Amino acid sequence: MTSDELDPLIHVPTRLKIVATLAALPDGDALSFTRLQDMIGLTPGNLIIHLRKLEEAGYLSSEKTGNGSASRTTVALTKDGRAALDAYTEALRGLLGGL
Amino acid sequence: MSPTPDTTAGNGGSFGPEQAAALLDQTTHQARRKFQPNPPVLNVFRAIVVLVAFGGIWASVRGQHPYTGPSAWAITLAYVLIAIVIGWSASALRRAGAGVTGPTQRARNVGIGVLLVAWVLVYVFMGALYHAGVSHEIIYGLYPATAPLMIVGLVGAANAAGREDWPMVGTTLPVAIVAAIAAFGGPVNAWLIMGIGLCAAMLGAAAVAIWQQRRSVVRP
Helix, strand or coil, X not given: CCHHHCCCCCCCHHHHHHHHHHHCCCCCCEEEHHHHHHHHCCCHHHHHHHHHHHHHCCCEEEEEECCHHHCEEEEEEXXXXXXXXXXXXXXXXXXXXXX | CCCCCCCCCCCCCCCCHHHHHHHHHHHHHHHHHHHCCCCHHHHHHHXXXXXXXXXXXXXXXXXXXXXXXXXXHHHHHHHHHHHHHHHHHHHHHHHXXXXXXXXXXXXXXXXXXXXXXHHHHHHHHHHHHHHCCCCHHHHHHHHXXXXXXXXXXXXXXXXXXXXXXXXXXXXXXXXXXXXXXHHHXXXXXXXXXXXXXXXXXXXXXXXXXXXXXXXXXXXX
């Protein structure tokens, strides 16, 4: 097994941090954009780019509530996203075992 | 948290499996710690508080013949310490749950409400016992030493089991078990058994929380 076989969507430091952070929540729970940004330490623009890529792949879902300054966006890992992280972790284990 | 260099190309660049495993573990540990409503340091503080509070009450009732109940200073000390623990716990819960929404959070909030009602009802029942003329040994000794934490421990364990929050079940169920066993100690020694038993349970919960936070995601 080589590192090329790791899911390229997750195998990027920032996206790995996003997915790992959301995976630490119980299944079905969501995290606000602002708290995720605070925990990851990214600018809003940079975070949005990575979230969009993960959302397009079906790894996470986002929900926006309210309007204007009262609007609030939450993001959550989907079942596919959790399964992808599990598969990624398993692949990492395989790679590290073979090193 | 220091910003991590990103390789937005999507292939990870020079980001190797070793680095990925380290980052995955580090991020998971940090996230678990930040989402933890019962941090180990709080559980250690709770352990000290129960030992001092219950120990103080035990010292104040030791040697009473006939049994009249805990002294005012021991009750005041216990209430002050419990108020500090409640304040710290509420703050930790609010910090951990900031920005988090979903079924687990809703279930936790409902569970806290039920827990508070159970806590109040235990003392309402104590009033009924007093009204019925139950002895001081029971009403100012055995009952307040054991019943509130037995009931609250069981309600907390049931709530946590409903959320499949097994570490919390492992924290709350021993509280109820300790309370049931302490009742055999009688009106005086029940306080001491509760203090020591709860202290051990809280230290155990702190140890489990530390292990949970630090266990590796990648390396079994």
